[in-house]
Amino acid sequence: MNNNSVLVSAKGICIAAFLSFNTVVYAQKTADISTISEKTLSSILEKNRTYYTQGKVADYIPELGKMDAKAIAFSVVKKNGKVFNVGDVQKKFTIQSISKIIALMIAVSEKGEANVFDKMGYFGTDQPFNHFSNLETTGKPLNPMMNAGAILTTSLISGDGEKSFLKILELLRYITKNQTLDYNSSVYESEKSTGHRNRGMFYLMKNNGLISGNEDQLDNYFKQCSVEVTAEDLAKIGYFFANECVRFDGDAKYKNAEMSRLIQSQMLIAGMYEFSGEYARTVGLPSKSGVGGGITVSVPGKMGIGVFSPALDQHGNSAAGYHMILDLVKQYDLSLF
Template sequence: MHSTILDYLDEIIAETSHVDSGSLPEGIPELAAADPDRAAVALCTVNGTVYASGDAEDRFSIQSMSKPFAYALAIEDRGFDAVLERIGVEPSGEAFDELSLEPGSGRPANPMINAGAIAAHALVRSDEAPAVDRLLALFSRLAQRPIEVDESLAASEIADGERDRDIARLLRAADLLPRDPSTVAEGYVRQCSAVVTVRDLALMASTLANGGVQPDTGERLFSRRTTKHVLSVMASCGMYDAAGDWLTSVGIPAKSGVSGGIIGVLPGQIGVAVRSPRLDPHGHSVRGIAMMEHLSDDLGLHLMEVGRPARSSLRETRRVSVEGRPATVYTLQGDLGLSGVESLVHEIVDRPPRTDTVVLDMSRVTGALPIARRTTAETAAKLVDEGREVVLVDAEETVPEVRAERGRAVERWTSERLEQSLLRDPGESTG
């Protein structure tokens, strides 16, 4: 069965197809040559499942979306005190390439602007390998595939990177750069030239959502304290001089890049990535922002959303007999958001029920976001269209009317009817 979550992401691509304002970055020839109509969206749950739609296999440079991860590695290498001595955590209110150095100390305002990111790159240990090689190794572990530098892009940016070298020299003069400025500036450019896809970025972001643990491998890459700190800085500084607008409209920690990508993190639930090359005056993808706004509204991503749902809602899966029919019962609980209903969809898609009758038991569900209601209804409809009988135990009418192409009705039972049936013919739990 095709996942209803993929259907939803397909809709996000379609519903933002009219967004064609903005322009390609002129200062970098490789980025200026990008197809402006390319668009992709991906999300990854803290269980490690990635869903992607659009031009999801397109490869592009990570650019400033590398900054949170380089900052995290610098903290892991040097410790909080050593990093905070050299890089602040306050929003600059200025564009990404402004100097924004504190009067007196000379510290960059934060690690998300270029000055702070160059300082963070310099703090990544390079005793046994160049800092950029260690960062590429980190990106590869985050994305679960080898991540490499686009050498042509890196050479072009290094040749035209006098401003980055000037920033590095100023930091060196303020005794904030422990290594040669030219070497650091070149390493920083190469860091930003790493090639990724939206799938990679969603998986990388989900590690931050998962408290620093890569969700698929279970490897801890950052401590919880480091992850919390990085997400806090992303929330206040990640979108530069548009950070306030972003926090009020989308409401999640995020980081953009001039290649047209944006990553976002909903702690404890999902990592999200979008990409579309046309940029606004702040250097953010115009269509990417529109996609993120859709996701935030539909999925209840905003951090200030009251009563955000827990990440797991599939209580158990059982094979039983109900009224003489072999059946698979999926029991859901709590408040349903994307992460909760995704566990149901993932279970059904990856391990299709082996019975003709399927029961979706919603009796323990206390509330549901619109996306969870719709996704559950669409999943039920797909099961019906496959020829199965579907029973909804849903006294509160959490799930709206189910529209199946075959026109067969979905039975709606009370929890009492289900319990009486199971008492007469108890079954076996499978989850």
């Protein structure tokens, strides 16, 4: 046998071994999602509970700094509408940036996608959520998930005074089937009194001709971020967008496959701030985080996931929440990729 034959033979053996190994690994990591239960979630929660020690509760908004860093909750809403909750499931926290996907749905429903995205981009970013990005160059926000784009999105919702906020609240109550949802006035006042950076973005966009109204529109943004929710509410939001805007109980009032694709695409590329690219690689699911400690996740066509743990990593995402999601995704092979 010549050297070339030996090389070809060895190469063939290596390829066969590689394929065999991959088949075994894939078989080991794939599990039937119908087996997800509270026991499953509880096991994952307990495994990742201590990750809060690697994060820090947001305190740039004083009221948020009062949250219990040890609080943790995990919720899943499956395709049949069945809800599984573990941890501090009754614990309320403010929705913060997760409200941006609700505002985007309303703005696009009213104004049309082309009109909304004529004023901002579809781009991802390597900058923090409150970065001015290219407001001083192109004059337009990079995307509707960063603060600048989200402030602009809310301003595009029609109605005077607090009408745009009330529309967001109404849709949140519908999606979660929870009419008790409301904003926390203390957090709202705290955000309003310290939100100078957001105020700067507002006036820079007003100067650029993107916003024509007054600061009432910015107040609506502060209010939408201050709405209190639970991990279960977030799981229901994730389910809604994962299933063509159909509610977890099957109510199809807002069914819209294109809207679902738009929202999930923005969640995937920009929903986890500057960590979004790495998150797409590790978790691989449309997700949106908030500095209140929550993350909502859409598993397209399958389920919604909601997590809560207020200690944030350096990107502003829940440290324990991320690891709970990652473990569930690995165990049930949920990544889109």
